[in-house]
Amino acid sequence: MNHDPREVVALRHISKTFDGVRALHDVDLTVCRGEVHGLLGENGSGKTTLIKVLAGFHAPDAGGELEINGRPVPLPLWPGQFRRLGMSFVHQDLGLVPSLSVTENLLVGDMASRRSWRLSWARERRRTTEILTSFGLELDPCAKVSDLRTTDRALLAIVRAVGEIRMNTAGDESAYGLLVLDEPTVFLPTSDRDQLFSIVREIAARRASVLFVSHNLDEVLEITDRVTVLRDGEVRGTIDTAEASNEVLVEMIIGRKLPTNSIARAQTEAGKEISVDGLTGGSARDVSLKFRAAEVVGLTGLVGSGFEEIPYCVFGARAAAAGRLEMDGRTFDLRGMIPSRALEAGVALIPADRQHDGSVGSLSVGDNITLPVLDRYRSPLGLNRRRMRSDARKLLEQFDVRPPDPRFRYQSLSGGNQQKAMLAKWLQTKPSLLLLHEPTQGVDVGARQQIFQLMREAAANGTAVVCMSTDYEQLAAVCDRVVVFGRGRVARELTGGEITEERIAEQCYRFAEEHSGSHLDASGARR
């Protein structure tokens, strides 16, 4: 194989299939020396899978090749091998220990490998300061990480990753390292991005290349030298950033030219109104929305734009800083909202994390779905277990959960059936407002259609259905109205003929940019 000496990491013919579903197909990606390489794509386009192959987390299908600094490396990598190969990853969660100091966090890898019986903390602190200042960072080495600003935390994690690369490539003068930044800017205030970018350039200038994973076009255009775009698990092209423009990239990402306008959709007639006023919480800022009975509304935006906070704040699962909910002539202050009150008012929430927040996998399907309606089965002799079981069976049959056996362990169901069981659990309470967050995540294609159908039916029965998602195709398929968020605020409302997958995607990217002047508070970062 002919080798270009400028290539640091070269992936060739990488495919990955999960249970018959192709997540990556014949992907090639090369990162050159001193380059900042952007990796762009929608959610589900395969970005994460590709990164996880590099990290040794996923084994790719047979036939893939990997070369690092010109040397072939057999795939799959074993977990942790990436370190020895001179790679390092910074993910959104940063991997820092908040309760420890800057010094401890920065030097933890170093200390683990060095055998020293006496640590001189004064010396370690001096070393920390040296390393930080060499990147133009001024941080107190004794400060606890939890006290740092979000941006400083991110920068610290990046500096640590670079240190790790250096340590592992120290023996070989010709070797370059690779720093992978996975969506590093999502939770950063706009004003601090420049600082991040200058560090990224600094790193690229020092024997390391950077793979910059993002879905923010502006950032990619500003910081990268070349960009590779993934769509549906395939590479749609690698181009020099200097030759790219917004329009070119959007077209590559969503795969079609934007249609100018299409057919008008029938407007839904107005029903009972539920309104949310002035909701502030998480990264959402002063959001006001109206939902109507018999309508399916989509809320969307890029990750971090604030739309995902809405259901949890309305339901009282997460504290809101301000806001009111009005429904059925009653007003609720969202600052003091708790789930039990929300449920009593007729709000139900199906969270995105089914395994953790939606259900107890180790208990039976029947136990899980009857939990909200236990009071129906009270009798003088205690709960009527027989009726609970027969009702649960009827409900599971009605929602086409397979197998419709209430004694079946919940975690043994497939993703689609788990979600249908969740819909059964909540729709039997006849909620006035049903909030769904990423309802078809981890669900197979057939069940996906059924879930859409169930959402439409719920709306037809008079429930206001709200669907939070970044899956534009899903929103286009099921929603009567789509609200696009940008930078924590409602940016645009799409109705009728505007509701197409392309249009929604374009609006999401557009508003991430148009509002980039507005300031996103550092405290907007999640947990």
Add this chain to the structure above:
Amino acid sequence: MSAGAAALGQRQRGTSVAQFVERFALVGAWIALVVVFSVLKPDTFATSSNFAAILGSQAVLVVVTCALLIPLTAGDYDLSITGVLTLSQMIIGILNTRHDIPVYLCVALALLMGALVGLINGAFVVVLGIDSFIVTLGTGTFLGGVVLWISNSETFAGISSQLTRPVVVDRFLGVPLAFYYGLAVVIAVWYFLEYTSLGRQLLFVGRSRSVARLTGLRVGRLRWGALVASGVISAAAGVLYAGITGAADPVSGAEFLLPAFAAAFLGATSIVPGRFNPWGSFIAVYFLVTGITGLTLFGIESWVHDMFYGGALVFAVTISQIARHREEHQTSVPDS
């Protein structure tokens, strides 16, 4: 999809025998133990007086284990159960023998004390969000100190026969009534956990606080209530203990702590495997005591007691851990 479900259904049918074995293995082991000892020691072990002694002697452990099951189901530890037990016994001992207060009033006060300790534990755990393990370890030890203080480290003998008669003197089918009280508590707790909505809610609170909260359960109140319940039931165990011994001593009650945990965890491997359940614990208590009694009849010293309970606790937790791993690995079915 349907193929996957069918395969799974088949596997479930195939494992129903294995499930039966898992559910009743402990019962079988207990019966086997009884048979073996009866054959080997027909004169001392296989006597009705020995069986009556085995059944009657463990009522306190059965009740205190039932107390522990409630917070464990809700996902919290309660290590103050034996502190409450000892203090309850001591309240009856002192007030009844020294101050001649009617024994029923003493019992009422003891139960009230149990509720109060549960309220205090709950306040720390729920309101201040402190780990239940730490809080109850502290309050339990604190109560032990209170007992030594109020008793001046003395034993108070001569508790009124109004208490001892209905507990240990009167018998039904040759077995002291204490055994039936224990049985009654087992039935009550079983009924509570299985057939009341509070019991079901408690189960979800213990499995996932997040799911419970998002389904509208008042997680804090439920956990608090569970700790109060365990306080009251532990105090009742103390009443039973005072009735059985007819006296109150400041130290022996603490020896119930480890056996209670051993019985609770070993019980969670049978009858309803994977769940803390009173019937499983009931079997576990008698399985352990049968083994110990049998071995002591062979002349093995009483230190075997500690070894048996300590070993059983680690063994039980290991078994349930292995079962859980196995479950997690075999159950995810891909969409097809």
